[in-house]
Amino acid sequence: MxxxxxxxxxxxxxxxxxxxxxxxxxxxxxxxxxxxxxxxxxxxxxxxxxxxxxxxxxxxxxxxxxxxxxxxxxxxxxxxxxxxxxxxxxxxxxxxxxxxxxxxxxxxxxxxxxxxxxxxxxxxxxxxxxxxxxxxxxxxxxxxxxxxxxxxxxxxxxxxxxxxxxxxxxxxxxxxxxxxxxxxxxxxxxxxxxxxxxxxxxxxTANDKAVEALGCGLLDPTTLLVSLGTYIAGMSVGTRNRTGTDCWTNFGSEPGRYLYESGGIRRGMWTVSWFRDLLGPEAAAAAEAAGERVEERLNREAAAVPAGSDGLLAVLDWLAPSDATFRKGSLLGFDGRQGRAHVYRSILEGIAMTMRERTDAMAAELDTTHERVVVSGGGSSSDLMMQITADVFQREAIRMVGDGAAGRGAAICAAVATGVHPSFAEAVQAMVVERDRFRPDPGNAAVYDALRAVHADAAAHTDPLYRRTAAIVG
CATH class of the missing domain: 3.30.420.40 (ATPase, nucleotide binding domain)
Known part of the structure; x- marks a missing residue:
């Protein structure tokens, strides 16, 4: 049975x-x-x-x-x-x-x-x-x-x-x-x-992020999970209940195990949807006429744009952090080469570079090395986003079968409680299946390695401008 x-x-x-x-x-x-x-x-x-x-x-x-x-x-x-x-x-x-x-x-x-x-x-x-x-x-x-x-x-x-x-x-x-x-x-x-x-x-079960992590098979401290949802976060697991400045500790989905969460992006994949919706019904109709969804067309067009989006840089503070309420999101570096595919790709690149910076800080604080990157959430459905993640992190980006990691994690907890599987590790082994892997492209990885330093410095240069504009128009 x-x-x-x-x-x-x-x-x-x-x-x-x-x-x-x-x-x-x-x-x-x-x-x-x-x-x-x-x-x-x-x-x-x-x-x-x-x-x-x-x-x-x-x-x-x-x-x-x-x-x-x-x-x-x-x-x-x-x-x-x-x-x-x-x-x-x-x-x-x-x-x-x-x-x-x-x-x-x-x-x-x-x-x-x-x-x-x-x-x-x-x-x-x-x-x-x-x-x-x-x-x-x-x-x-x-x-x-x-x-x-x-x-x-x-x-x-x-x-x-x-x-x-x-x-x-x-x-x-x-x-x-x-x-x-x-x-x-x-x-x-x-x-x-x-x-x-x-x-x-x-x-x-546990809090939704911890359950999602379990549904992605996150049991090993050397594995990093990047969750590409409305709120984007990087996560890893361990057994220490600790405090820090570059990550914070949550309860995990297994008794005695904790989930460590990096700084995140408060309007992460929401920003991607925001840009898609800005294109209006005409773009959706044109994509539909070609047998595509507008997201599929944007991904296809952006895949033809070179790494670095011909100099266009996205800084993803579409929702300002609580400690810098004046801050705004930025798209920097427009010139005559760029179109909508560049903007779309630059947003995906901005997400990946932001999360590389924040998860590197978390790994340093935890004194660990993340040897592989698992990607979950709605954003993981994009092959382009997966490839950019692999290139920026310079690690294989792994995608699991199914798009409902939190639901799967909840079912894993139910499997343990009811004796369907005798342990969390055995339940994960049975119920979490790898779908595919994206390997870093060396040329793109080199471009992103150089751009990350520029991206990390961008807010320091734009903050004075946004303080001034906030005083005028809010």
């Missing part, structure tokens, strides 16, 4: 539910976009109404409708949700107010009750766990940010000062569960809403 596992990936833009077989093959999936965030006041960014649960339930129904096997052969579901979110609940587990997005200013500070009927404060995974199981339990490893958690023990702190600092009481917090352990079981009401079998074990 083939056993099946469900991975729930509640991301920044959509909820995706995938049914995997025990070898990691995708057999059914459903995806439902999230509604636009509700922003009623500066700093307030909320998921409207009950959007997280509604989108997950709808995506589950789509996946289960597409599943042609026996539902009795589905043995577990792993739950992965967006990190840094905060859910405020009544005593019965219902939302007292909309779920606060990771972009909401309130989640970066101590909790302050805004209503009289608040009984619990939890993460988005805690809220969805309650909707699925009726239990007041949550994934320990999804508590990134302002929580009174002991990062050595993965449990709530014994220090009263931690509760004072976070504004939370111990009785307001859910019971914590480690990755790869059961949170509870799908209730009949949740089964009716989602189509998942009643009684199915719901398994704890």
């Amino acid at each position: 083939t056993r099946y596992l469900v991975g729930i990936d509640n991301g920044s833009q959509s909820s995706k539910v995938t049914v995997f077989d025990e070898r990691g093959g995708v057999v059914a999936e459903g995806r439902v976009p999230l509604r636009p965030n509700h922003t009623p006041a500066p700093g307030v960014v909320e998921h409207p109404d009950d959007d997280l649960w509604d989108s997950i339930a709808a995506a589950c129904r789509i996946a289960m409708a597409a599943f042609s096997g026996d539902p009795a052969e589905i043995v577990g579901v792993g739950l992965c949700t967006i990190r840094f979110c905060r859910a405020v609940l009544r005593a019965d587990g219902s939302l007292a107010q909309p779920v606060q997005s990771w972009m909401d200013a309130r989640v970066s500070g101590p909790f302050a009750a805004e209503r009289d009927d608040v009984a619990f404060v939890t993460s988005s995974s805690g809220y969805v766990t309650h909707r699925l199981t009726g239990r007041f339990r949550d994934a320990a490893a999804n508590h990134q940010g302002v929580w009174p958690i002991d990062t050595d023990t993965w449990r709530w702190s014994d220090d009263p000062r931690a509760y004072t600092a976070t504004g939370m009481r111990r009785d307001q917090l859910f019971e914590l569960v480690d990755p790869g352990e059961v949170l509870g079981h799908v209730t009949p009401a949740a089964a009716a809403a989602t189509g998942l079998p009643a009684g199915l074990p719901v398994v704890a």
Whole structure:
């Protein structure tokens, strides 16, 4: 009998539910976009109404409708949700107010009750766990940010000062569960809403970046993962709970293992989409008439542009960092040679050079060497982006089978919890399959090696200009 596992990936833009077989093959999936965030006041960014649960339930129904096997052969579901979110609940587990997005200013500070009927404060995974199981339990490893958690023990702190600092009481917090352990079981009401079998074990995972890393097979400290999503980050793993300046430490997706994350790009692949959309419907129509998507046409055109984009340099501060709010993104070096393909390629090159700089700093701080680079996220679907990454990092860039690494990582946790695979290492070996590799081109690598020093210096030269323009036009 083939056993099946469900991975729930509640991301920044959509909820995706995938049914995997025990070898990691995708057999059914459903995806439902999230509604636009509700922003009623500066700093307030909320998921409207009950959007997280509604989108997950709808995506589950789509996946289960597409599943042609026996539902009795589905043995577990792993739950992965967006990190840094905060859910405020009544005593019965219902939302007292909309779920606060990771972009909401309130989640970066101590909790302050805004209503009289608040009984619990939890993460988005805690809220969805309650909707699925009726239990007041949550994934320990999804508590990134302002929580009174002991990062050595993965449990709530014994220090009263931690509760004072976070504004939370111990009785307001859910019971914590480690990755790869059961949170509870799908209730009949949740089964009716989602189509998942009643009684199915719901398994704890971790924060979404750590789960994505697990779904890419990241178990070796010498492997670097570059995640090309809305937020771009470089990640590696280890067993030390450490602090630093060039990387920060998250809980990992395996008990006792930590995820190290480099500085990132806050509007990473979003910038690529921004440029695509600037071209307007005419470009999309022209691509469609030729049997292409506009992204495919841009990649094809940009592949014909030489490395370095004929001197065009992209500096990717389309969303300014919090310590330099005046900063803007830049496209430097226009002359008569460049067209839209140059702009597109320069953005991809800017992403790769920025991440090389930031992951090199992380590796130095961790006193390690990254011997290979795995690339995930939507940006990894571009062969051109993969080749540029290989050339800039001067390492083979590896792409795994499938485009849903977080969902796969969630299913891996479910496989361990239910005994489908006896360990995380064996589950990864069975369920994560390499798709292809891109080897560095020596000539292009030499160009990028020289350009990286220029790219790293660009902000120091543009910052004085942007300080002045910010004072005039904001």
